[in-house]
Amino acid sequence: MSSASPIPQVRESSVAFVVTSGANVGTRLGRGLTRGGSRVAVLEDTPVGEASDGIGRYLISFASRAQVLHAFDAAVADLGSPQLVVLSALPADLFVPTDSASISPGDWASAVQGAAKITLYCLQAAYAHMVKSGGGTIVCVGPSFALVGAARLLGLSTVLEAQRALVKSAARQWGRHGIRTHWIALGVGENYPTLQTASLPNGPELGPPPPPLGRVPDFEQDVAGIATFLASSAGCGLTGTSLVADGGDWMVP
Amino acid sequence: MSASALSLAGRTALITGAGGGIGRGLALALASAGANVTVAVRRKATGDETAALIRAEGGKVLVVEADVAKQVDVQNAVAATVAQFSGLDIVVHNANAGDSAHPVALEEVTEESWHAQARVTWDGALWLAQAALEPLKRSSAGRFILLGSAFGLHGAGFNPVYAALKGGIKGFTKSLAREWGPFGITVNAIQPAAATEPAEVFFNQYPEVRAAFMRNFPMGRMGRHREDIGGAVLAICCD
Numbered sequence: 001m002s003s004a005s006p007i008p009q010v011r012e013s014s015v016a017f018v019v020t021s022g023a024n025v026g027t028r029l030g031r032g033l034t035r036g037g038s039r040v041a042v043l044e045d046t047p048v049g050e051a052s053d054g055i056g057r058y059l060i061s062f063a064s065r066a067q068v069l070h071a072f073d074a075a076v077a078d079l080g081s082p083q084l085v086v087l088s089a090l091p092a093d094l095f096v097p098t099d100s101a102s103i104s105p106g107d108w109a110s111a112v113q114g115a116a117k118i119t120l121y122c123l124q125a126a127y128a129h130m131v132k133s134g135g136g137t138i139v140c141v142g143p144s145f146a147l148v149g150a151a152r153l154l155g156l157s158t159v160l161e162a163q164r165a166l167v168k169s170a171a172r173q174w175g176r177h178g179i180r181t182h183w184i185a186l187g188v189g190e191n192y193p194t195l196q197t198a199s200l201p202n203g204p205e206l207g208p209p210p211p212p213l214g215r216v217p218d219f220e221q222d223v224a225g226i227a228t229f230l231a232s233s234a235g236c237g238l239t240g241t242s243l244v245a246d247g248g249d250w251m252v253p
Numbered sequence: 254m255s256a257s258a259l260s261l262a263g264r265t266a267l268i269t270g271a272g273g274g275i276g277r278g279l280a281l282a283l284a285s286a287g288a289n290v291t292v293a294v295r296r297k298a299t300g301d302e303t304a305a306l307i308r309a310e311g312g313k314v315l316v317v318e319a320d321v322a323k324q325v326d327v328q329n330a331v332a333a334t335v336a337q338f339s340g341l342d343i344v345v346h347n348a349n350a351g352d353s354a355h356p357v358a359l360e361e362v363t364e365e366s367w368h369a370q371a372r373v374t375w376d377g378a379l380w381l382a383q384a385a386l387e388p389l390k391r392s393s394a395g396r397f398i399l400l401g402s403a404f405g406l407h408g409a410g411f412n413p414v415y416a417a418l419k420g421g422i423k424g425f426t427k428s429l430a431r432e433w434g435p436f437g438i439t440v441n442a443i444q445p446a447a448a449t450e451p452a453e454v455f456f457n458q459y460p461e462v463r464a465a466f467m468r469n470f471p472m473g474r475m476g477r478h479r480e481d482i483g484g485a486v487l488a489i490c491c492d
Contacts, residue, residue, distance in 0.1 A: 065364070099432070100379070100382055100383065100386075100428075100429060100432055101382075101383050101386050103379065103383075105324060105376075108376070108379055109376075112375065113368065113371060113375075116367065116371065116417070117364060117367070120359075120362060120364075120367060123359065124359070124360050124362070127359070127360045128360070131360075146424060148427060149424060149426070149427025149428040149430065149431055150428055150431060151428060151431035151432040152428075152432055153428055154379070154425060154428045154429060154432070156428075157424035157425060157427060157428035158375060158421040158422075158424045158425040158428070159421065159424070160424055161405075161420045161421050161422075161423045161424030161425075161427075162417040162418060162420045162421030162424065163417070163420075164420055165404070165405050165406075165408055165409075165416045165417045165419065165420025165421070165423075166359075166408075166413055166416070166417035166420070167408070168407060168408025168416070169359065169404075169408040169409050169410060169412075169413030169416045169417065170359055170408075170413060171408065172408055172409070172410030173358065173359050173410050173413065174359070201431070240408060
């Protein structure tokens with residue numbers, strides 16, 4: 001069956017932005033994307049280090065849409081419009097296991113609504129530049145347990161599934177502009193240290209971990225590689241996907 | 254399944270957003286199965302209409318005025334239910350913000366418009382869970398049910414905010430189900446594609462979309478409030 005609308009060709013990724021919040025994820029993702037051939041800007045709300053190894057660093061505040069746009073604009077002024085934006089930025093409070101009955105209105109508002117705002121503003125900032133430059137790829141990354149839920153992580157479970165639905169909706173709206181959006185479910189392992197003490201569900205297999213691949217994928221090698229693929233012409237037929245990078249723990253859907 | 258297995262006689266249900274649409278259908282379905290029903294509504298007049306329909310069928314009903322975005326309103330609704338019916342067994346969070354019917358471009362979504370919908374969908378869910386936990390623990394058959402949407406599963410080009418918030422309900426449900434399972438309380442979500450009032454508003458604005466959209470459904474129609482979605486709720490609630 002032929003398609004009336006051909007899938008648009010994309011430029012190979014040459015400028016990639018990583019948007020992150022603490023935890024030094026930006027450095028790891030930045031190194032991986034640099035090895036994949038991209039010039040990389042890391043936009044982070046906590047300064048971790050100076051520009052090095054081809055990675056530019058930019059301070060970002062998630063307090064308002066204008067401030068997020070300002071940080072994107074600064075990075076674009078130096079590197080040009082991104083062909084790839086990887087977003088891995090969630091408030092730290094979301095990762096602290098808490099009984100649902102103990103969540104205060106203030107904590108719920110700051111962490112859950114705050115996380116939603118971060119995602120919304122970053123998607124909008126990426127769109128603002130990509131729509132002018134002919135398109136691009138946006139990849140959100142979150143812990144894989146979101147697919148099956150975890151007790152005492154109500155806010156994080158809520159936000160991650162919302163983010164996944166938002167990414168699909170963005171894919172539906174922005175595909176005509178050549179903008180493709182994805183969500184990567186990353187195994188916890190050492191990627192999310194604060195979750196290591198949480199009561200997360202094991203995979204469905206009888207018996208203990210490790211996952212079939214014997215290791216939990218990481219930001220630097222695996223997420224960077226998947227994101228580079230998604231942003232490349234080889235990945236241009238995909239949008240709105242949820243890719244599970246957990247070493248084969250869940251194998252869903 | 255036997256008739257007794259489908260009976261909710263002696264049980265009490267609280268439903269948010271039950272002044273019309275799906276919520277009203279669920280209230281009627283639960284009441285017809287024998288449950289005492291609290292209709293929690295933002296505008297009392299709509300709750301009174303639902304109550305009249307329930308009473309006409311011989312059901313027992315309490316109408317409580319509550320804005321689910323306000324924690325104290327939700328606490329009061331639960332307390333009033335327990336006081337009136339001596340317990341609470343079933344909670345259904347169905348309330349939804351009216352903005353969900355309007356198409357919106359994601360790049361134009363403001364914090365204010367997001368928050369207005371999130372306060373009802375997400376905040377309301379949390380306030381309800383917190384207020385209902387202790388009564389549901391005391392029940393021998395505690396049920397907490399949330400209304401999501403098919404758009405929360407596959408995204409929505411017409412309203413990304415609505416899709417995201419309903420997607421979030423999916424995560425909320427799975428997390429709470431794991432937390433409350435040890436208490437004997439089940440937590441489930443229903444993701445309907447229903448002929449809701451917001452859907453009708455949308456189709457009235459974009460009539461050309463209706464016919465094309467209906468072709469997605471093998472049965473040629475969307476879920477009916479009382480019969481289809483109410484049926485799913487009864488299946489979750491009955492023994």
